[in-house]
Every structure is written in C-alpha cells, then in structure tokens.
Amino acid sequence: MPRITWQLIRTARRKHPLLPLLLPECRTVEQAFMELRWLMREQRGGGGRGGLKALCQKRGRGWPIQYLLGTQPFGPLEILCERGVLIPRPETEQYTSHLAGHILKHLHPRTQLRIVDLCTGTGCIPLLLHRELSTAGMASRVLGVDISAKAVRLGRRNLEHNKQELSPSVGEDVQFLLGDVLDVECLVKAIERRFQDGGGVVDVVISNPPYISKEGFNKSTGRSVRNYEPRLALVPEGGDGDVFYPAIARAAEKLGAQAVVAEVEGWEQAERVKREWEGSGVWEGVDIWKDFAGIERTVVGWRCAGWEWIRDGPDVVSYRDWEE
Amino acid sequence: MLADRNLDPELRPLAVSDIASTESSLSTLATTITQSLVTPHPFAHLSALVEIRPGAGGSEASLFAGDLLKLYTTYCDDVRNWPLSMVSLTASTEGGDGVQEAIFEVEAPGAYEIFRGEAGVHRVQRVPATEKQGRTHTSTVNVVVLPSFPEVELGEGEEDPDCIIDMKDVRVDVMRARGAGGQHVNTTDSAVRMTHIPTGIVAAIQDSRSQHKNRAKALMVLKSRIAEKRRAEREAEELALRRSVTKVNAGRSDKMRTYNYIQNRVTDHRCGFSLHDLPSFMNGETLDSMIDQVRKWQMERDVENLDTR
Numbered sequence: 001m002p003r004i005t006w007q008l009i010r011t012a013r014r015k016h017p018l019l020p021l022l023l024p025e026c027r028t029v030e031q032a033f034m035e036l037r038w039l040m041r042e043q044r045g046g047g048g049r050g051g052l053k054a055l056c057q058k059r060g061r062g063w064p065i066q067y068l069l070g071t072q073p074f075g076p077l078e079i080l081c082e083r084g085v086l087i088p089r090p091e092t093e094q095y096t097s098h099l100a101g102h103i104l105k106h107l108h109p110r111t112q113l114r115i116v117d118l119c120t121g122t123g124c125i126p127l128l129l130h131r132e133l134s135t136a137g138m139a140s141r142v143l144g145v146d147i148s149a150k151a152v153r154l155g156r157r158n159l160e161h162n163k164q165e166l167s168p169s170v171g172e173d174v175q176f177l178l179g180d181v182l183d184v185e186c187l188v189k190a191i192e193r194r195f196q197d198g199g200g201v202v203d204v205v206i207s208n209p210p211y212i213s214k215e216g217f218n219k220s221t222g223r224s225v226r227n228y229e230p231r232l233a234l235v236p237e238g239g240d241g242d243v244f245y246p247a248i249a250r251a252a253e254k255l256g257a258q259a260v261v262a263e264v265e266g267w268e269q270a271e272r273v274k275r276e277w278e279g280s281g282v283w284e285g286v287d288i289w290k291d292f293a294g295i296e297r298t299v300v301g302w303r304c305a306g307w308e309w310i311r312d313g314p315d316v317v318s319y320r321d322w323e324e
Numbered sequence: 325m326l327a328d329r330n331l332d333p334e335l336r337p338l339a340v341s342d343i344a345s346t347e348s349s350l351s352t353l354a355t356t357i358t359q360s361l362v363t364p365h366p367f368a369h370l371s372a373l374v375e376i377r378p379g380a381g382g383s384e385a386s387l388f389a390g391d392l393l394k395l396y397t398t399y400c401d402d403v404r405n406w407p408l409s410m411v412s413l414t415a416s417t418e419g420g421d422g423v424q425e426a427i428f429e430v431e432a433p434g435a436y437e438i439f440r441g442e443a444g445v446h447r448v449q450r451v452p453a454t455e456k457q458g459r460t461h462t463s464t465v466n467v468v469v470l471p472s473f474p475e476v477e478l479g480e481g482e483e484d485p486d487c488i489i490d491m492k493d494v495r496v497d498v499m500r501a502r503g504a505g506g507q508h509v510n511t512t513d514s515a516v517r518m519t520h521i522p523t524g525i526v527a528a529i530q531d532s533r534s535q536h537k538n539r540a541k542a543l544m545v546l547k548s549r550i551a552e553k554r555r556a557e558r559e560a561e562e563l564a565l566r567r568s569v570t571k572v573n574a575g576r577s578d579k580m581r582t583y584n585y586i587q588n589r590v591t592d593h594r595c596g597f598s599l600h601d602l603p604s605f606m607n608g609e610t611l612d613s614m615i616d617q618v619r620k621w622q623m624e625r626d627v628e629n630l631d632t633r
Binding site: 087089234266 | 500505509511531533
C-alpha cells in the first residue's frame, strides 16, 4: 500500500474539501473522487444517513461503500446490502453470468432447470441466474440456502426489490431456505422437500462458501472486509478454508446434480478442491475457471460427458490502470 | 510448329485453325486478368449524382448541355431502365432548350460505376442553330459525376448503419481488483474499457458502480465514435473526389470527348474510340458501347498504375 503523502492530500483538498476524508480507504484521488460522486448521488436521492461529511468519515474509516449506500449492482440487478451479509463481488458477478450464458448455449431452451445456491448471502446468485435464464426464455427454479436468518430475509427482500427487472414468475421460482451446508444429510432432505413436486432432482449446485483460512483472514483481507463484513461468510468455523467443499460436492451428489460450481480463493485452494473432488470418484471431470484477472476463481465438476461443456470458463480480460 | 517442315501435313491446318480460337480466348482471358487485378472502385455499387454545366461557348454551350442531359435521360429511361430524379434544373436565360445547370440522380445500384467515366469536358463542334453565317463553333460542357450516398433516415429502434460493428472485433477489459480479489477485498472495480481492434478506437467508462451499466455505456460511446470516424472518412473521400473532378479545366483543349456534328462522329480521346452515327448516339442507343470502351481504358490505366507502385 502506498503511503498517503501530504501532496496527495493537498491535491485532493483542492478538488473537493471532503476528498481527503476518503483517501485512507480509496488510496488514489481518482477513486476517492468517484466514490464521493456516488455518495453525493445517494444524498440527492434522499437515502442519506447523516450528512455527506459523516458518510465520508465513515468511508475513510473503512466502512464498505456498499453498506453506506445500501446497494451493490450485480449484473442488471441492484442488490440490497446490509451489515451481517457479505457484499456481492465482481468475480461472483462474472462467473454467475458466464454460467447462465453457458447454460443457454448448451442446454435445450425448453429445459426446466433446477439450481441450488449454497451460502447464498444476499441472494445475488439465484436472482441473477433466474433473471438471465428467464430473459432468454428458459424456465428455472432456484433455491438459495444460508445458515444466517438475516441473509435469508435479505434474499427475500432482494427478490422484492428487483421485481421490475425479474420475470413475473420469480416469486414462485426463486426461494430462500435456512440451512446448514455442513450438515449434509439434513440439508439434502430440506432441499428435496422443497423440490418434491417435480421429481426431486437438482441439475446444478453452485456455491460461494466461506473460504478464507484464519491466517489468510489476518494477512490478506482488506481492512474494510476484516472490520465490517461478517466473518461467518468469510472464514469457516475452525479456521480451515477448505471445509465447505467436500460438503458442497456431497450435497450435489446426493441431490443428483449434473454439475457443481464453487468459488474458491484462487491458486492452491483451487488445486486442492479439484484434487479432492476428483478423488471422490463421483465426478466425470473437474476443471478450474479463471476470473477476469486470471486468478483461479471457480472449480467446476460434471457428472456425465453430456455436461463436459461446463469446463470452459469466462474470458480473462483485465487491466490494472487506465495508463496501462 | 508452323515453321517446322517435317511436320505432318495433316497437322498443319489443325494448328492453323487453333491459332484463331486461341487468340480470341487470349483476349478474353487478358480482360479477366485485368478485371481481377483491379480492385473495384470503393463506391462502384452506389447510385450516381450527375451534374452538367456549360463551359466555354456561351449559349451554344448551354444548348449542348441540354443535349447531353437529354442523352443521359433517354439512356437511363430506354436503355438501362434506371429511375432518374432531377435534383435541380436551371434553364438557360436565353430560352430554348439550353441548360444553365442540371443535377440529377440515377437511383440504381452500380450507376456510379457506369457513369463515372462520363465525368470531364465534353467538346462539341457544330454549326449552332443560332449561327446565321454557317460557321462551325467549338464549345464545351463540363460533366461532374459523384457517388450518391444513401440518406440515412433512422426509423424507430433502428440503428445507424455507421454504428454497426462486429462484437468479435471488440476487446472488453474490466478494471481488476488489486490483490487476491474475491472475498478478500470489497472495492468497487466496475470500470470497463472497450477497444475496437480494427480502428483502435477506445471507450473507457468508470462512471457507474454497475459494471453492467458501464459496459452498455462504453459500447454506446464506442459505436458513436466509430460512426463519427466513418462519417468523417467518407466526407473526406467525397471532398477529395469532388476536388479531383472539378480540377478538370473546362477549357476547349482539355476535352475528353468530342462530338463533331459535321463529320457525324463522336470520339473519346482517352481510349481513342470513335462512333460514326451521332444521331443514334445522342439518342442514347450506342452510349453503352462507348461506356464499355471507356471502362476498359480505365481498367488498363489502373493496371498500369499497379505496375508503377
């Protein structure tokens, strides 16, 4: 992290008196100015809590801008965010819309897809998947599961909040369920009960579980993440970042899923999860998707050769700075 | 073979008869080669805008301008069956069939390719109807031919064709979060940069927190920049074209074609081709054969230009 110099603060102040307040979190004048504009827009929209200065001070102390503004865009959706529930990430946005596009390309349009999202948080994944599939005319039922009652409530609120952008059937098609992913037996029974009416089979299990280890949490997370986002959504109990993946794969297997898709931290964890899933002998193949920055972000497994197409990930398309 | 005395006498007539057919196929093959060597004119497929103005020679020039206008209108009507619409027609102040200026559009795809050889100075040598003493006058008429670009009128929901790009040509980059990404950071990196690879035009948008919206906006900006560039290029080309055709001096000596009524002959000085029935030519009946010869000449010249490059 570059130090914030006096020159930087002076440049910022010349541009706007409130900008220096944002520098500790935004690091560059450009980023700070952009965030200030977003905060100002929020003020004008009447949704402000406290004055602009108070918002800037909070942001400078590390408050995530998504909690201050109350939302995070996710594809064409606007996802409500509040403390206690993980903020949707751009990587998740990328592979979720990639998965939807991939499904539309390879499956028959009359398919009635059943998807389960484990550790759903804000419900961003179920809602975006349903939105993308239904816009292209494909019917789907998506169930979002989370251990946090707050997350389940927020998921339902997000469904209501995005009703205009979603298809009219979303109320029946997308549901949220309180459940513990690590208690696989119980979880599978609860999911089967929800899907009972149509044969009880699930096609895809997707998940963005807590995957940061205890050491990683202290070492490599951002201050804003560490201090303001729920640890429950980031670090598994016990501190081992890998514990969710065998459970996700087992749940997928028991639910008869054709494919399993899970976000990982990157690098070694991607390889570890891949090996673990391959070792289980359940999956015909396992592969890794990179995200836009070229980091191993998602592990995918497929049950039969007919689903092998799922191995192809999204494009790596990124740059660091405008000057680059 | 013909010079070989030992040759079987029966083969000789066969060889002789081969010469004629080979020679004739040679010329068609040469034409084909020429055609394939010369890249078609970029505006060959367009309609044509033709402007006729009298040059040197006063009222006789404007009379002949009227004759040329009649030649082209009958040619379009009777020979080509092309719709012709008069854009502007100014009659001569001296009355009669004289024309001060005539601009018309031939609304047919490919009309520009046919008409562009007509551009230049047309010289007429005849005894004008107004001449009392029977003297032969020499006058000129200047013809300008421009490609006519289709007017873009956008209906509702229609896209400006200048904007149309193949998304395969567009590289989309998104701003990368620093460090490990994923759950480790929560910065908003929604900036999008699009590059149109064939033109190198770039649109970068970071205004919204929504990458989705930034993408849509970047594409819009990219498209309008490409359309702007395409329009500017086309306008420059049109301008260059207009300059190159108006550069032709309308003097009597810079003629590209002469209509000699006394000798009942029309000669194109560029390709050296003459026709000896002026009345049927002026009715548009034989204009086609003249245009063919001019196009052949143009093509040969284009090939020569290839050589020197």
